Amino acid sequence: MSIFEYNGSAVVAMVGKNCFAIASDRRLGVQLQTIATDFQRISKIHDHLFIGLSGLATDVQTLYQRLVFRHKLYQLREERDMKPETFASLVSAILYEKRFGPYLCQPVIAGLGDDNKPFICTMDSIGAKELAKDFVVSGTASESLYGACEAMFKPDMEAEELFETISQALLSSVDRDCLSGWGGHVYVVTPNEIKEKILKGRMD
Amino acid sequence: MGDSQYSFSLTTFSPSGKLVQIEHALTAVGSGQTSLGIKASNGVVIATEKKLPSILVDEASVQKIQHLTPNIGTVYSGMGPDFRVLVRKSRKQAEQYLRLYKEPIPVTQLVRETATVMQEFTQSGGVRPFGVSLLVAGYDDKGPQLYQVDPSGSYFSWKASAMGKNVSNAKTFLEKRYTEDMELDDAIHTAILTLKEGFEGEISSKNIEIGKIGADKVFRVLTPAEIDDYLAEVE
Numbered sequence: 001m002s003i004f005e006y007n008g009s010a011v012v013a014m015v016g017k018n019c020f021a022i023a024s025d026r027r028l029g030v031q032l033q034t035i036a037t038d039f040q041r042i043s044k045i046h047d048h049l050f051i052g053l054s055g056l057a058t059d060v061q062t063l064y065q066r067l068v069f070r071h072k073l074y075q076l077r078e079e080r081d082m083k084p085e086t087f088a089s090l091v092s093a094i095l096y097e098k099r100f101g102p103y104l105c106q107p108v109i110a111g112l113g114d115d116n117k118p119f120i121c122t123m124d125s126i127g128a129k130e131l132a133k134d135f136v137v138s139g140t141a142s143e144s145l146y147g148a149c150e151a152m153f154k155p156d157m158e159a160e161e162l163f164e165t166i167s168q169a170l171l172s173s174v175d176r177d178c179l180s181g182w183g184g185h186v187y188v189v190t191p192n193e194i195k196e197k198i199l200k201g202r203m204d
Numbered sequence: 205m206g207d208s209q210y211s212f213s214l215t216t217f218s219p220s221g222k223l224v225q226i227e228h229a230l231t232a233v234g235s236g237q238t239s240l241g242i243k244a245s246n247g248v249v250i251a252t253e254k255k256l257p258s259i260l261v262d263e264a265s266v267q268k269i270q271h272l273t274p275n276i277g278t279v280y281s282g283m284g285p286d287f288r289v290l291v292r293k294s295r296k297q298a299e300q301y302l303r304l305y306k307e308p309i310p311v312t313q314l315v316r317e318t319a320t321v322m323q324e325f326t327q328s329g330g331v332r333p334f335g336v337s338l339l340v341a342g343y344d345d346k347g348p349q350l351y352q353v354d355p356s357g358s359y360f361s362w363k364a365s366a367m368g369k370n371v372s373n374a375k376t377f378l379e380k381r382y383t384e385d386m387e388l389d390d391a392i393h394t395a396i397l398t399l400k401e402g403f404e405g406e407i408s409s410k411n412i413e414i415g416k417i418g419a420d421k422v423f424r425v426l427t428p429a430e431i432d433d434y435l436a437e438v439e
Binding site: 083 | 303304305306307310312313316
């Protein structure tokens with residue numbers, strides 16, 4: 001079994017009309033055993049920037065702490081929030097620093113950039129950025145997520161419809177993956193508010 | 205840095221609370237050739253005298269105004285070689301920022317980092333403070349900006365400023381002439397007139413240098429032909 005599959009995870013982000021949604025599963029496992037059903041994989045960097053990290057749980061937590069640290073210092077020095085594209089470049093650089101002993105995570109970054117234009121991207125564990133206009137996925141359920149998103153995604157969805165779409169895509173994908181699931185955690189972000197919802201799916 | 209025998213700082217406090225080395229550095233700046241900068245509503249201009257030690261010097265090879273990034277330029281008063289070292293360090297810092305964030309460095313950040321370097325040289329072993337003051341002109345998302353950085357490492361944002369030999373006359377002249385809504389071309393004329401005030405000899409495109417940046421966010425050093433045009437307009 002690969003080390004990326006040790007804890008199990010599923011993260012997905014989608015672009016809507018002047019909004020984005022980012023969702024993850026909630027299971028924390030140690031191989032076949034489920035340890036927790038409320039694990040936080042998605043974290044807020046600032047009101048218009050979220051990062052979801054899949055992969056080894058300890059690296060998920062440590063990497064998040066490092067990134068928050070860097071962003072807080074940036075905010076103090078530059079007296080402004082980081083743009084999503086800038087943050088993605090920073091994450092990529094931090095991951096590549098550990099090229100020969102990497103963080104075993106795959107981040108999914110989602111944010112609203114200039115003029116509230118949604119921005120999403122993912123990268124591999126050593127920082128290779130992959131930008132997308134529609135959706136990005138990551139985690140042990142990524143293959144199912146690719147299929148579900150491809151089938152369900154439509155461009156320019158409003159926040160309500162985007163929430164429905166991403167929730168259905170997430171829940172149906174994690175049902176096909178024994179290592180992820182136990183509910184879902186969805187954030188839908190528009191220029192004015194952040195809506196956070198917990199999904200109840202198959203609790204297995 | 206330096207031999208272990210010189211691992212103490214040469215810049216030490218005097219009983220009156222002054223750092224005498226920095227005062228001397230400022231004296232070195234004050235005896236350098238005059239340079240000045242003016243922030244207009246839509247850009248920034250910086251200018252300097254370019255008095256060469258002999259007519260045999262190839263003036264086209266001397267470039268006192270330098271780019272730090274495509275949208276930030278700088279000029280100095282004081283010791284040329286110290287300026288070169290600072291320009292090199294600042295350019296590297298700007299590129300490192302760009303490499304990390306894929307975003308051009310904001311003017312304030314570059315000024316702060318340059319000033320930090322200058323401060324380090326007032327508190328490290330075996331080194332002396334830089335004998336230059338810099339005028340940094342840039343245009344970024346916050347608009348046109350003009351900063352002065354001193355050998356001590358302190359930096360100030362200016363609407364208009366001068367440094368070097370003729371500093372007090374130049375500043376008085378600028379105080380009278382400066383207006384908030386000045387446009388870039390007016391600022392260039394004012395800069396030329398200010399340089400003319402304390403100029404020994406005939407001012408020409410061969411013995412001054414002018415750099416400007418406008419809303420296009422591209423810093424450019426004016427060619428001698430362009431300087432001639434502005435000089436003609438000023439006459």
